[in-house]
Amino acid sequence: MIIIGCSAGKHLASKVAKKLKKPYSELRVKKFPDNELGIRFLVPVRKKTVVLIQSFYGNINDQIIEVLFAAYNAKELGAKKIILAAPYFPYFRQDKRFKPGDCISIEIMGKLIDNIFDKVVIIDPHLHREKDLHHIFNIRQKKLTANHEIAAYIKKNYNAKNAYIIGPDWESYKWAEKVAHLIGCEAIILRKKRLSGRKVVVSLNKKMDLKGKSIIIIDDMVSTGNTLIEAMKNLKKLGAKKFTIIAVHGIFVENALKKLRKNNAKVITTNTIPNQAAKIDVSGLIAEELKKKRFFVFQ
Numbered sequence: 308m309i310i311i312g313c314s315a316g317k318h319l320a321s322k323v324a325k326k327l328k329k330p331y332s333e334l335r336v337k338k339f340p341d342n343e344l345g346i347r348f349l350v351p352v353r354k355k356t357v358v359l360i361q362s363f364y365g366n367i368n369d370q371i372i373e374v375l376f377a378a379y380n381a382k383e384l385g386a387k388k389i390i391l392a393a394p395y396f397p398y399f400r401q402d403k404r405f406k407p408g409d410c411i412s413i414e415i416m417g418k419l420i421d422n423i424f425d426k427v428v429i430i431d432p433h434l435h436r437e438k439d440l441h442h443i444f445n446i447r448q449k450k451l452t453a454n455h456e457i458a459a460y461i462k463k464n465y466n467a468k469n470a471y472i473i474g475p476d477w478e479s480y481k482w483a484e485k486v487a488h489l490i491g492c493e494a495i496i497l498r499k500k501r502l503s504g505r506k507v508v509v510s511l512n513k514k515m516d517l518k519g520k521s522i523i524i525i526d527d528m529v530s531t532g533n534t535l536i537e538a539m540k541n542l543k544k545l546g547a548k549k550f551t552i553i554a555v556h557g558i559f560v561e562n563a564l565k566k567l568r569k570n571n572a573k574v575i576t577t578n579t580i581p582n583q584a585a586k587i588d589v590s591g592l593i594a595e596e597l598k599k600k601r602f603f604v605f606q
């Protein structure tokens with residue numbers, strides 16, 4: 308096995324390789340003046356199980372081309388198996404034709420990956436209408452979750468007895484309720500209506516007194532931060548003053564981190580995407596999965 312750090316995956320790939328005691332190499336990615344990409348392996352991949360680690364953030368469309376070119380290249384160069392480990396996988400939120408003529412991006416991503424990879428591993432994918440990864444990919448797939456790592460972080464840093472875990476929208480129950488269960492406290496799930504990519508309305512569905520409580524809002528991802536800002540507005544009405552926000556994927560576009568911190572929020576994420584708030588390491592999760600003997604069995 309060889310672990311290859313792609314341009315948006317190096318921060319985790321080298322750690323994973325170290326944990327597995329496997330060779331590590333970076334993928335060489337060069338951009339030509341006309342924006343075409345040049346991809347090169349710097350080590351032989353023949354007869355190897357090649358693990359490409361790519362978390363998609365920033366220039367995600369280039370990063371998709373990068374992993375597809377790398378995977379086809381690995382196959383042509385004689386790789387035995389090709390695995391994509393994507394701590395964060397993009398385009399999952401566009402999972403239906405919202406307006407006539409819309410592209411269902413999640414399905415197309417599934418087809419692109421199916422065509423060349425043997426297995427895909429994703430941490431906390433944003434699954435909404437599609438209930439599981441096998442609805443998207445026909446190849447072998449594994450969905451990992453950082454819930455245990457998040458719960459361990461809370462246990463270490465907070466008094467769970469005095470904590471309220473809040474999920475800002477219906478979909479967040481998979482993280483908020485699970486983590487609350489793991490640490491033994493109550494979870495409250497709010498209601499959210501999305502009006503556009505940047506506008507959401509969040510409302511409370513029950514009254515409670517949050518004065519003096521540790522309020523920990525948990526979601527799978529933060530993009531513009533508007534979901535969480537709206538959630539905090541509502542929670543303030545119930546007496547909450549300070550907040551901790553924990554998300555798996557810190558995408559943080561348009562100064563989201565700064566905006567959240569201005570609202571008296573301490574922000575923590577995992578390191579699926581590197582950022583200033585990434586305090587919870589998920590390299591062990593990926594390494595454990597790659598270690599499994601039955602790696603190629605359908606799960």
Ligand code: R5P
Nearest residue numbers: 478528529530531532533534
């Ligand atoms: C959507 O349902 C997700 O779970 C997040 O709540 C959402 O993507 C966050 O986006 P934003 O930070 O832009 O509100």
